[in-house]
């Protein structure tokens with residue numbers, strides 16, 4: 723792979739906006755995004771035959787996202803660092819979705835009955851887990867319980883669950899956050915948390 | 917705290933949202949790489965990264981990639 727030289731003095735936002743330089747700047751940026759996406763895909767469990775495709779899709783999507791959000795670049799970091807995060811995110815989301823694409827997500831309430839065992843031989847941990855399992859049906863809404871079960875108990879990635887439920891990562895995390903707050907408040911009331 | 921307890925109860929301290937996390941991630945990582953004070957300048961990020969596995973992964977990736985490019 724030919725080395726792509728990053729010229730940090732390049733005025734990326736200007737070059738990407740100016741019709742005279744736009745096409746060349748997009749091509750240079752795309753090469754940088756592709757390299758970042760390949761880095762991310764290589765860190766993940768993606769079969770070799772699918773890596774190039776997934777990285778290319780991620781770089782394409784990242785470029786579109788960057789051009790749409792160009793006005794939000796505040797210069798708080800270097801432009802390339804700002805741009806890399808889009809490529810890494812697109813690649814990570816695609817890899818996570820790929821890993822889960824054939825897996826069904828079932829919300830298994832029975833799992834709550836078994837979590838105390840997952841505390842290992844630490845009595846305090848087992849007690850806390852048992853108290854959480856008891857508090858869940860009492861303190862959480864149906865939606866909070868389902869989201870907490872999928873994300874915290876079953877380890878479903880938040881962006882995978884968001885895609886299945888037709889919502890966003892931020893909205894789901896907010897639900898998780900609220901559920902955690904209610905559980906913490908309940909455990910504090912019971913004197914199990916400081 | 918065990919990993920399971922952490923994922924059930926979260927960090928239990930003020931944290932920023934996933935959207936704010938993505939918004940500020942590049943700035944945070946550059947502060948880390950340059951030896952600045954990321955947690956002083958961007959409060960709530962560290963707590964969010966410990967509570968949100970997806971953002972945690974995204975942060976690890978950007979930090980690793982920028983560190984690699986800086987070498």
Ligand SMILES: [Zn+2]
Pocket residue numbers: 895933934935937964968970971972
């Ligand atoms: Zn997050």
